[in-house]
Amino acid sequence: MLSAILPLVFSALALASDADTHPFVPPGPGDVRSPCPALNSLANHGFLPHSGQGITVPQFVQALKDGLNVGAQFATVAGTAALASNPTLFGATSVDLNMLDEHNFPIEHDCSLSRKDAYFGDDHTFDQDTFNQVLAYFDGSEVATIPAASKGRYHRVQQSMATNPELSYGALQFVLSYGETALYLSVLDNPLRGNPPVSYVKSFFENETLPYNLGWTKPEIEVDFETLQPIITELILANGEVIPEGLTLDVGTLISIWELKDPITGKLRNTTCALLGLC
Numbered sequence: 708m709l710s711a712i713l714p715l716v717f718s719a720l721a722l723a724s725d726a727d728t729h730p731f732v733p734p735g736p737g738d739v740r741s742p743c744p745a746l747n748s749l750a751n752h753g754f755l756p757h758s759g760q761g762i763t764v765p766q767f768v769q770a771l772k773d774g775l776n777v778g779a780q781f782a783t784v785a786g787t788a789a790l791a792s793n794p795t796l797f798g799a800t801s802v803d804l805n806m807l808d809e810h811n812f813p814i815e816h817d818c819s820l821s822r823k824d825a826y827f828g829d830d831h832t833f834d835q836d837t838f839n840q841v842l843a844y845f846d847g848s849e850v851a852t853i854p855a856a857s858k859g860r861y862h863r864v865q866q867s868m869a870t871n872p873e874l875s876y877g878a879l880q881f882v883l884s885y886g887e888t889a890l891y892l893s894v895l896d897n898p899l900r901g902n903p904p905v906s907y908v909k910s911f912f913e914n915e916t917l918p919y920n921l922g923w924t925k926p927e928i929e930v931d932f933e934t935l936q937p938i939i940t941e942l943i944l945a946n947g948e949v950i951p952e953g954l955t956l957d958v959g960t961l962i963s964i965w966e967l968k969d970p971i972t973g974k975l976r977n978t979t980c981a982l983l984g985l986c
């Protein structure tokens with residue numbers, strides 16, 4: 708009897724997809740979320756704790772791998788950077804997603820694709836008007852191409868330059884924001900191509916959902932610094948933005964940003980000063 712049932716159990720397990728085991732559950736009262744749609748989606752689907760609280764580096768690593776097939780190198784470095792935004796700072800071993808709201812440190816920054824600049828108020832909640840500026844560049848297309856995504860991102864930079872008198876946009880924000888665009892294009896498609904359907908992009912940003920219901924599955928090829936770097940280079944070439952003087956865009960620079968180092972000098976950023984919003 709058992710021997711007849713066991714193969715059935717195993718094949719059922721093998722067929723249980725991420726969509727079945729990790730359904731979307733919107734945040735409830737007391738759950739916290741971040742300025743980052745990827746982390747919020749991972750929490751909404753239970754790859755990260757649904758509460759968004761008390762997340763450790765190993766949990767970031769596991770969730771990014773299981774939910775989005777993002778590699779351990781990126782996840783470890785980004786997760787370690789995230790811990791630095793815990794106000795207890797020294798010795799913190801976990802972080803709550805809403806602690807990542809801190810302006811300019813380590814992830815929240817001006818010219819975001821889907822959040823207002825801190826100068827204009829709430830810089831962490833999804834903002835449709837802001838995101839519509841990016842979506843306008845996909846107008847009429849079903850695919851979010853690298854050139855269109857690049858122009859949408861650059862438009863946000865120019866928009867902030869024209870309107871935000873307290874704009875922070877230097878080499879650090881330059882790399883972070885290209886990295887983010889490369890990241891969403893990679894995890895929603897294939898990291899060697901980066902051309903996801905616009906419907907996936909909308910579902911991911913607007914509803915903070917992993918779009919299983921639209922046919923998405925996590926990429927088969929792992930996303931990590933090595934795959935992000937060539938997409939970032941393509942994105943920069945597609946809009947003609949001038950690379951900040953002294954900045955080299957290799958894999959080492961990408962890693963240094965997340966190690967809280969200045970991307971040009973390679974020196975460690977002053978975390979006290981960053982957390983106080985003084986630099």
Ligand SMILES: *[C@@H]1O[C@H](CO)[C@@H](O)[C@H](O)[C@H]1NC(C)=O
Pocket residue numbers: 906909910913914
């Ligand atoms: C977001 O979710 C709502 C409610 O389920 C749905 O009607 C809408 O189509 C979704 N939006 C996107 C862009 O997938």
Ligand SMILES: *[C@@H]1O[C@H](CO)[C@@H](O)[C@H](O)[C@H]1NC(C)=O
Pocket residue numbers: 977978979980981983985
């Ligand atoms: C770091 O920043 C704080 C606050 O601005 C400042 O008091 C401190 O001297 C800085 N430390 C270094 C090493 O620059």
